[in-house]
Amino acid sequence: MKLLRGFQGRAPALLAVTLRGNVSAGKVRKGGYIFLWWRGDHAPRHVHVYRHGRLAVKWDPDSDRPMAGAASKKILRLIRELRQEGEL
Secondary structure, three states, rough: HHHHOOOOOOOOHHHHHHOOOEEEEEEEOOOEEEEEEEEEEOOOOOOEEOOOOOEEEEOOOOOOEEEEOOHHHHHHHHHHHHOOOOOO
């Protein structure tokens, strides 16, 4: 699966979501991070942010806060940039 390239053995949650039939709605590489979100994923709407194949933060864009993990200043800046670019 092309979506999983670089994640083999390091992101079981990513594999589980994909195997449940959810379709990737977006994948953006920026600043050394990978931002992923899926159509049909569970509520609330969220974005998975990975670095080196490991989840850095699961971000809730509606409430603008982390759901899991911690968002560094760099991640917060990248999220702002992606919103301004219309990616998120």
